[in-house]
Amino acid sequence: MLKITQAERDAVYKTIFNRRDVRAEFKPDTIPDDVLKRILTAAHHAPSVGFMQPWDFVIVRSEQTKQKLKQGFIQANAEAETLFEGERKAQYSALKLEGILEAPIGICVTCDRTRTGPVVLGRTTNLDMDLYSSVCAVQNLWLAARAENIGVGWVSILHDEVLHQTLGIPEHIVPIAYLCLGYVSKFYDQPELEKRGWLKRQSLSSIIHEGQWQAKSHK
Incomplete structure (x- = not known):
């Protein structure tokens, strides 16, 4: 049996707690091929229903391709902005929500x-389990990238x-996530939306239910 040492355990938790969604902090530095391969290998080792491994990874480096994706974001973001009102709309408009052109690689x-x-x-029984499996690959990729001190931003x-x-x-083929990857100038000490006051983190006690679902306040 492979045992995880305390130092290795602590490193995993450190990586989880320091994972961030990066938008504006990307540097143009190239990600070495061996580092990218390690990250993708970690993603490919995600759990999958029936061991079907339903994921593929499309790597984007072309500036022309990124420009087309950026235009797609601009259109979708303009649509999203209309869904907010008043102060919330102004707050939304001030946020930078992607790093498509800034990140050296998209996946x-x-x-x-x-x-x-x-x-x-x-x-x-649940036909969506393959979709959930692919999201596990996204999380593996994100954590592996953070362990390599590489930032990731999900352009939803x-x-x-x-x-x-x-x-x-x-x-x-179903697109699951478009991710921006690159070395960064800094990682925030908190998720950016939390830091900017968009929402607060829920307390752990408010989302744990013992035995049966219990009505709780999520403020």
Whole structure:
């Protein structure tokens, strides 16, 4: 049995607690190929339902491609801005919510829902388990990148059709996440949205339910 030492355990928790969504702090420094391979290898070792490994990784380096994705973000962000009102809208408008052009590398993580055929061990009851598995790959990638002192930003304000068209992703493949990767000038000591007062972190006690669901306040 492989035992985790206390130092190794502490390093894992340190990485988890210091993971951040990076937007404005990217540096132009190139990520070495061996470092990128380690990060992608970690992502590829995520758990997956039925061991189907439904993910693929589309690596984006082209400035032209990034410009097209940036335009897609601008359109989606303008749509999102209309959903907020008053002070919240002004606060939203002041936030930088992506680093598409600043990050030296973009990675689109996808899910091939047909990878191992129509019947997948463990997905027979909940058909979305393959999507959840791909999100596990995203988290593995994010934590591995942080352990390499590389920042990651998830660009969620982007329509899937923009990713399909710009990256040539087949119609049956589901884009899960477009991630911006690069070395950074700094990591915030708190999540940026928490630091800027968008929302506060929920207390652990408010989200734990013993035995059965209990009505609790989430303020």
